[in-house]
Amino acid sequence: MCRHVAYLGPPEPLGALLVTPPHALYRQSWAPRRQRHGTVNADGFGVGWYAGEDPVPARYRRAGPIWADLSFADLARVVRSGAVLAAVRDATLSGADAEAAAAPLAAGRWLFSHNGAVPGWPGSLAGLARTLPAEELLALEARNDSAFVWALALNRLRGGDEPGQALADTVLQVAAAAPGSRLNLLLTDGDTIVATAWGDTLWYLTEPGRRTVVASEPYDDDPHWHEVPDRTLLAASRTDVLLTPLKEPEPDPVPPAPTAPPKEPRT
Template identity: 85%
Template sequence: MCRHLAYVGPPQSLGRLVVEPPHGLYRQSWAPRRQRYGTVNADGFGVGWYADPDPVPARYRRAGPIWADRSFADLARVVRSRAVLAAVRDATLAGADAEAAAAPFAAETWLFSHNGAVAGWPGSLAPAARLLPPEELLSLEARNDSALVWALALHRLRGGDEPGRALAGTVAQVAGAAPASRLNLLLTDGTTIAATAWGDTLWYLARPGGGTVVASEPYDDDPRWREVPDRTLLTVSRTDVLLTPLEEPGDPLACAPAKESRT
């Protein structure tokens, strides 16, 4: 389910990242090339971006398919940002939460998306939900698995975890409770990106002139796209892309991270 993308780097228009690429998110909403689960992502979409000097991102979300929204096409043409997170949605279960269930989810300076599904939802995560403070549960944006996964990750961020550690801990927690889950998570604060590959595809493109795109699948045929191995945490700064194997629930990390420096 779902396709998503994040970008940090020199300012780009939303259209250049989402609409204009020949196989971008816009087209992936009806014709993804590498999606393993589901074929059409028409159950909503969303885009979040940062406008300097405001550190709090703006969002545009809708319950319908991205291709049917003429207002977004106009918005995407003129809005530029140094950091973007966007997603098109194929719902795990039909629900009544409309655009509230569409990524990106947001809190403070963060934007978040989940590509995948929690096995056995909602019962499988009931024990994890009980560990959250009641006010955080009552603040969920939607009644779906992605919103709760975001609440678990946000709880770790607010507790002091850096982004990669927060995502890795969330994946271990959810996969431990629901082993068959697919947990490709994507997080940005407007400066960095953290992402996990856990059960679905993930790629990144480090541009020589600056800027990095992390996406469920390549939006064009540029040979510089690199696939992220499954069970991997990816972190992006302004200078580096770091890949770190994710531990299976209950097992220690077996490998040291590998780093790619951009020039």
């Protein structure tokens, strides 16, 4: 698993969100408090942020642990933003994708992160690959389950789906194809945050009209953090948070067993 966080609010230094709090994402890379799967998030990290009037976010991603990157310490001290998405990646099997596999993944104005895993990857989702245009498959940032889940959600966004619908339908589609998947997804366009709780923890903190934070786990002991129930879609802005239950995907119908044709009566 991984840990991730998204923030909408007054511009703050990245470090005030990601490093300074006592249980910030920085510390969660080696000492998460509520992570259910895995213990060390050292196989990459990334942060995406929106600056000024530019709708396309900037990203900084690396393949190593966040605590070992001295350049990030400087960047987090001076870069300020009012809209941020960041993640640290769980220790996983080695691969060739390096920092390309680190969230946030991006397209246009969107930033995306996946906290979870798809069992049986890639075979379990081979059938869903046929639902994507070939050019979208070839454009995957990385060859892992998170990048493929992002491609499914992005295809829905490009088709005109609202962000909440795109994430919800993607979760149900993947969960039906690969039961047991953990699919905590996090998406922002710099104005809104959409997330799913599906198999791991998700929390939010809000001061209506000022700031909203959505995270895998609280980064401090503020009593106003609220846990999101499992199987829930969260949609948030700087002013409010809406929670909508997600239904389990319908199982594939089992065809009835064939029956033998009736025997002809003997004459």
